[in-house]
Amino acid sequence: MSEDVVGGKVGKGLQSLSTFGAGTSRLEVLAIIATAVIVIGGLELVLRWFEVPHYILPPPSAIVAALWTDFPLILPHLGYTLVVLLSGFAIGAGIGLILAAVITQFPFAEKIIAPYILILVTTPMLALVPLLILWFGFGYEPRIIAVALATGPMVMINSATGFRRVDANKIALARSYGASTLQIFWKVRAPMALPMILVGLMIGAIFGLLTAVGAEMVGGGFGLGNRLTTYSSMIRMPQFFGVVLILSLLGILIYVIFFLIGKKWTSWET
Amino acid sequence: MTQGDAGGTKLAVKAATKRYGDFHALKDCSLDIGANSVVSIVGPSGCGKTTLLWAMSGLNPLTSGEVLLDGTPIDRPRPEVGLVFQEANLLPWRNLMDNILFPFEIKRQQPDRAWIDHLLDRVSLKGFEKSFPNELSGGMQQRGSIVRALSLQPSVLLMDEPFGALDAFTREEMNQLVEEIWLETKTTIVFITHSIEEALFLSDQVVVLTPRPGRVLNVYDVPFERPRTMEIMASKEVFDLTNQIKADIYGQQIAGRAAAE
Ligand SMILES: Nc1ncnc2c1ncn2[C@@H]1O[C@H](COP(=O)(O)OP(=O)(O)O)[C@@H](O)[C@H]1O
Ligand SMILES: [Mg+2]
Numbered sequence: 001m002s003e004d005v006v007g008g009k010v011g012k013g014l015q016s017l018s019t020f021g022a023g024t025s026r027l028e029v030l031a032i033i034a035t036a037v038i039v040i041g042g043l044e045l046v047l048r049w050f051e052v053p054h055y056i057l058p059p060p061s062a063i064v065a066a067l068w069t070d071f072p073l074i075l076p077h078l079g080y081t082l083v084v085l086l087s088g089f090a091i092g093a094g095i096g097l098i099l100a101a102v103i104t105q106f107p108f109a110e111k112i113i114a115p116y117i118l119i120l121v122t123t124p125m126l127a128l129v130p131l132l133i134l135w136f137g138f139g140y141e142p143r144i145i146a147v148a149l150a151t152g153p154m155v156m157i158n159s160a161t162g163f164r165r166v167d168a169n170k171i172a173l174a175r176s177y178g179a180s181t182l183q184i185f186w187k188v189r190a191p192m193a194l195p196m197i198l199v200g201l202m203i204g205a206i207f208g209l210l211t212a213v214g215a216e217m218v219g220g221g222f223g224l225g226n227r228l229t230t231y232s233s234m235i236r237m238p239q240f241f242g243v244v245l246i247l248s249l250l251g252i253l254i255y256v257i258f259f260l261i262g263k264k265w266t267s268w269e270t
Numbered sequence: 271m272t273q274g275d276a277g278g279t280k281l282a283v284k285a286a287t288k289r290y291g292d293f294h295a296l297k298d299c300s301l302d303i304g305a306n307s308v309v310s311i312v313g314p315s316g317c318g319k320t321t322l323l324w325a326m327s328g329l330n331p332l333t334s335g336e337v338l339l340d341g342t343p344i345d346r347p348r349p350e351v352g353l354v355f356q357e358a359n360l361l362p363w364r365n366l367m368d369n370i371l372f373p374f375e376i377k378r379q380q381p382d383r384a385w386i387d388h389l390l391d392r393v394s395l396k397g398f399e400k401s402f403p404n405e406l407s408g409g410m411q412q413r414g415s416i417v418r419a420l421s422l423q424p425s426v427l428l429m430d431e432p433f434g435a436l437d438a439f440t441r442e443e444m445n446q447l448v449e450e451i452w453l454e455t456k457t458t459i460v461f462i463t464h465s466i467e468e469a470l471f472l473s474d475q476v477v478v479l480t481p482r483p484g485r486v487l488n489v490y491d492v493p494f495e496r497p498r499t500m501e502i503m504a505s506k507e508v509f510d511l512t513n514q515i516k517a518d519i520y521g522q523q524i525a526g527r528a529a530a531e
Contacts, residue, residue: 169359172329176347177376177422187376191363268362268402 058238063245066238074227074239078246081224084140085205085212088147093204095148096155097197101185103156104163120153126214133219143215143223150211151204158200162193195266202258209250280305280426280458281326285335288321288484295321297483298335308452308459310469311477314519318484319462323428326460327353339426349377352424352457356431358411360403360418367399370418381421389417392454393447409440413447420451426458434464445471449497466515470508471498478518488518 040060046052047059054062067074103110125146132142170192174184216225224243231240281303288296295318303309311319324330326337328347337344339351360369370390374381390396393413403411412432419427429448433441445468452459452472463469469476473492480487490511494502502508 169355169357170361172324173353173355173359173361173372174376176327176329176351176353177373178347178349179376183376187372188361191361194363266363268404 055235055237058241062238063241066236067242067245070239070242074224074243074246077222077224077227077243080140080222081212081216081250084143084147084216084223085208087140088144088212089151089205089208091144092148092151092208093155093201096152096200096204097159099152100156100159100163101190104160110160117153117157120149121157125150125211126218129215129218132215138220143212143220146215147208147212151208154204154207155197155200158203159193159197162196162200163189165192165196167192195262195269198258198262198266202254205254205258206251209247209254213247278305279303279338280307280340281460282338282341283322283326283335284338286322286325286332286337287334288318288325288330289333294483296325296332297485299479299485300335301477301486301489303458303460304474305458306456307474308461308472309475309477310461310463310473311479312463312466312469312515312519313479313484313487314481315464317479317481319479320430321484322479323353323430323460323462326426327351327428329353349422350425352419352422352427354412354415354419354427354429354432356434358403358408358415360411360414362403365400365402366395366406366414369403369414370421373418373422377422382423385423386417386421389420392451393417407440408436409444412436412444416447416451420455420457424457426460429459429461431462431464433468441465441468446497448472453496466512467503469515470511471503476511476515478515488515490515 044059044061047057052059058066103113128149129142129146132145136142136145166189170188171184174188179187212223213225213228216223217229220226224247227243228240231237231243279302281301283299283301283303286296286299287294299318299322301322311322313319321330325332326344328337328344328351331345339348344351360366361372364372370386371381387396390399393416395410395413395417398406398410398414403414406414416432433444436444448459448461449472451457459472461469461472466476470492476490476492478487478490479485492511494508
C-alpha cells in the first residue's frame with residue numbers, strides 16, 4: 001500500500017534545529033569557551049580603550065555589575081514576564097493542540113480554516129496590544145491574550161503537520177487488531193505527531209517570549225519589557241543590557257528544555 | 271505427509287471484485303485456500319495482490335463478492351487472522367516488546383508471556399526486547415513483526431511481500447524461519463511475493479494473478495515434501511515449475527504491452 005513519504009523526514013526538524021547541542025567533543029567545548037572569552041574580553045578592552053561612554057555601550061563588566069546590584073529590583077519584573085509567558089503559552093498551546101488534533105480529522109474543514117490560521121501566524125500579535133489594552137485594561141490580561149494569540153497558531157500549524165503524517169500501514173496495523181478511532185489517535189497518530197508537536201511548542205514558546213516582552217513595552221508598569229523602556233528612558237544602559245541578557249538566557253532556556261524533551265521522547269526518529 | 275493436510279477450506283474468496291472509481295483492481299477473483307496449507311500469490315506489480323490480501327484481512331471491504339473464513343464472511347478484521355506487512359511496520363516509538371504487546375493493549379487482553387517468549391526464542395530475538403526498531407536490522411525488525419502477528423495465535427497468517435526489502439541471504443534465512451514456524455504451528459499462510467523461488471520453497475500452491483483486472487490465471491500445486499532441501503529446490507521439477515510460472519507472468523506482460531500499442 002502507500003508508503004509513508006513524510007515519516008522520518010519532517011520530524012527531523014527538531015534534530016536539525018539542535019545540531020548546535022549535539023555531539024560536541026572536548027576540543028570543541030574548549031574552542032567554544034575560548035571564543036567566548038576572546039569576544040567578551042575583547043569587547044571589554046575595546047570599549048575601555050576608546051573610553052566609550054556607558055550610555056552608548058557599557059562594557060560587559062558594567063552590565064554584570066549592574067545586574068548584580070539591581071537584580072532584586074528586576075526580579076519581580078522577571079516574575080511578571082514569566083507569569084504572562086507561561087499562562088499565555090499554556091492557553092495558546094492548549095487550544096492550538098486541540099484544534100490541530102480535531103481539524104486534521106476533517107480535511108474539508110481544514111481547507112476552510114487554513115487561510116485564517118495563516119493570517120494568525122503571519123500577523124505580529126504585538127500590533128493588537130494597544131487594542132487589547134483598550135479592551136482589557138493595563139493588567140495581565142491583554143498581555144496574556146497577546147502571548148496566547150502568538151503561541152497558539154504556531155503550535156497549531158506545526159502540530160497539524162504532525163497529525164497529518166498519516167502512515168496508512170501503521171493505522172492499518174492498529175485497525176487489524178480492531179482499534180477504535182480513539183485508540184488509533186492515542187496510540188498511533190499522537191506519538192507519530194509528537195516530534196512536530198515539540199517543534200511547534202518550541203517555536204510557540206519563543207514567539208510567546210517575544211510577544212510578552214513587546215506587549216510589556218506598550219503601556220503598563222510591569223515586566224521585563226517595561227524595564228527595557230524604563231531603563232533606556234533613564235539612560236541606565238548597564239541595567240538595560242542586563243535585562244537584555246536575562247531575556248537571551250530565557251530564550252536559551254526555552255530552547256534547552258525542548259531540546260532535552262525532544263532528545264528523551266523523539267530519539268526514535270533518527 | 272508433510273504437505274498441508276486437506277482439512278477443508280480455510281479461506282474462500284468468492285467472485286471478489288474491487289473497484290477504485292472506474293478501475294477494477296480485482297474482478298471476479300475466486301480462490302480456495304485449504305486449512306493448514308501455505309499458498310503463495312505471485313503476479314506483476316499492481317495486479318491486485320495487496321488488495322486481495324487486505325480483503326482477506328477484513329481491512330479493505332470488497333466492492334462485491336466475499337471472503338469466507340471457515341464459512342463465515344469476513345467484513346472486519348478478525349483476531350484469528352494475523353497480518354505481516356511489506357515493511358516490518360513496527361511502531362518506531364516503542365521497543366520490541368512493547369511492539370509485540372501492542373495487539374494485546376488494543377484488545378485489552380492479557381498477553382500469553384510464555385508463548386511470546388517461545389516465539390522470541392524461535393526467531394532469535396531473545397535479549398532484544400528493550401531495543402527500539404531503529405536499533406534492529408531489517409531482518410530482525412521483520413522477525414519481530416512476525417512474532418507480533420503470531421502472538422495472538424492466529425489460525426491464518428497473511429504476509430504481504432514480507433521479505434521484499436531484505437537482502438538475498440537474510441531472505442533465505444527468513445524463508446527457512448517461515449517454514450519452521452509452519453511446521454510447528456501448521457497455521458494457514460497466504461504469502462504474497464515477487465520471488466518465484468521463494469514461492470516454490472514455501473508453498474503448497476502458487477497462485478498466479480493477472481493484472482487489469484486482477485483475477486486468477488493459474489494455480490500450481492507444489493507437491494514437494496518439507497523441509498525442502500537444496501536438492502529438491504535444484505530439481506528438474508522445480509525448474510520446470512519456475513519456467514511455467516515465469517511464462518505466465520511475462521506472457522501477460524508481453525500481451526499487455528501488445529494490447530497497449
Ligand atoms: N486506494 C486506492 N485507490 C486507487 N487505486 C488503488 C488503491 N489501492 C490500490 N490501487 C490500485 O489498484 C491496483 C492494485 O493494487 P495493489 O493491490 O496494491 O497491487 P499489488 O499489491 O499487486 O502491487 C494498482 O493498480 C493500484 O494502483
Ligand atoms: Mg502490494
